[in-house]
Amino acid sequence: MTCEETKQLFADYWSDGLNGEDEIKLQEHLGACEGCRKEAERLGALWRDLGALPAEQPGPGLRSRFYDSLAAFRSGADDRFSQPSHRSPAKQMVWQIAAGIALLLAGVGAGYGLRPNQSPELSQLREEVANMRQLVALSLLQQQSASERLRGVSYALRAEPNDSEVLGALLDTVKRDSNVNVRLAAVDALHPFASSPATRNGILQALTKQDAPLVQVALIDLLVDLKIKQAEPELRQLLQNAGDAGVRQRAEWALENLQ
Amino acid sequence: MARVSAGELSKLAVLFERHHRALFRYFVSMSRTREMAEDLVQDVFFRMLRYRSSYDPSRPFTAWMYQIARNAGIDQKRGGEVVGIEEYMERHAEPASSSPGPEEHASRGQNLNLLRRALDRLPRDKREILVLSRFQNMKYEQIGEILGCETGTVKVRVYRAMRALEQIYFALEKEKVS
Numbered sequence: 001m002t003c004e005e006t007k008q009l010f011a012d013y014w015s016d017g018l019n020g021e022d023e024i025k026l027q028e029h030l031g032a033c034e035g036c037r038k039e040a041e042r043l044g045a046l047w048r049d050l051g052a053l054p055a056e057q058p059g060p061g062l063r064s065r066f067y068d069s070l071a072a073f074r075s076g077a078d079d080r081f082s083q084p085s086h087r088s089p090a091k092q093m094v095w096q097i098a099a100g101i102a103l104l105l106a107g108v109g110a111g112y113g114l115r116p117n118q119s120p121e122l123s124q125l126r127e128e129v130a131n132m133r134q135l136v137a138l139s140l141l142q143q144q145s146a147s148e149r150l151r152g153v154s155y156a157l158r159a160e161p162n163d164s165e166v167l168g169a170l171l172d173t174v175k176r177d178s179n180v181n182v183r184l185a186a187v188d189a190l191h192p193f194a195s196s197p198a199t200r201n202g203i204l205q206a207l208t209k210q211d212a213p214l215v216q217v218a219l220i221d222l223l224v225d226l227k228i229k230q231a232e233p234e235l236r237q238l239l240q241n242a243g244d245a246g247v248r249q250r251a252e253w254a255l256e257n258l259q
Numbered sequence: 260m261a262r263v264s265a266g267e268l269s270k271l272a273v274l275f276e277r278h279h280r281a282l283f284r285y286f287v288s289m290s291r292t293r294e295m296a297e298d299l300v301q302d303v304f305f306r307m308l309r310y311r312s313s314y315d316p317s318r319p320f321t322a323w324m325y326q327i328a329r330n331a332g333i334d335q336k337r338g339g340e341v342v343g344i345e346e347y348m349e350r351h352a353e354p355a356s357s358s359p360g361p362e363e364h365a366s367r368g369q370n371l372n373l374l375r376r377a378l379d380r381l382p383r384d385k386r387e388i389l390v391l392s393r394f395q396n397m398k399y400e401q402i403g404e405i406l407g408c409e410t411g412t413v414k415v416r417v418y419r420a421m422r423a424l425e426q427i428y429f430a431l432e433k434e435k436v437s
Contacts, residue, residue, distance in 0.1 A: 010417075011414035046424060051393060062297045065301060145294060
């Protein structure tokens, strides 16, 4: 057995995965070759020390976030990404605002829900709630944690359909967010804003800048859902240039459906 | 997973309890930030839900799960994050085990903290193969399936990664002495 062949057995040797025959051959070579023997010993000791490195344990918050999120996912699409807060005081404040909105809504519902005509107070309250929702959505969309930004998208879904600030933040998220899941959620959240011309232009711009195939497909689906016929040049460009076969197929499908 | 795929979403909790610690260790070893690792674990379980129909019960679940985990990590890195995982790790010095502990005086007089630092400095592909084989205790066949290469190639890459780790380790040791 050569030195080269011996070294190919080292990985199995360290992990006790050698069969009897290879073990004998390896030991014979190590007995005769000092270089390989020393290397096997040095790297073997390092391998054992790697196994002695303490295993990191996740914090307790991970489990509660998972179960909350799973429950939300099962309860409905709108809240599927909703996960509880667990960190900084700033985030805590955002959630306190959110809790305030919930209480406010409950109060509004209880006090005025059955009245046939809206009073000026009710209109004012509703406006305040909308402003608070906008504030929470915009704040969360700026967070560093992807989970928090997903919550922001979830809040954006509840914003007024004519809220241009939330729309702008969502389009920015679709174009620039580092996390594909956040981008996908933001694409879904654009549906309520469909009537705005800014939405349509924003979707087309986002499509040209997008590099993740999953998001490209989601944007193409959205173009078809919203019947955005002026998307033809962008779709033809994707059909020719997209690196992913799935994206090209979807673009072709979209072109047929938009005709 | 086959039952999750068939619509029993609550069974995802069983998978979570079984695998979330290993996934967390994988991500924290690759990113060295606890917060990002926890986000990515969460991300993996939601990708499992989203792509549950693509699960093939005839293939090992663990390989499928780690393929999702790798993609989640790659997307996080590729997605134009202002800082990449490694840079993030260096800038946000919140290493999971930053304080020296008793392990510093382990066998062979080797400093495990030094070994941890050497591991962090390994190129991503080499670090990943050691994390999968040594921390996740995966068979080389499984790793080959996850990485899309032959078992023999995995073994050679493990050997090369160990050589690279040793070189970095000794360089750090020299720095410490001088």
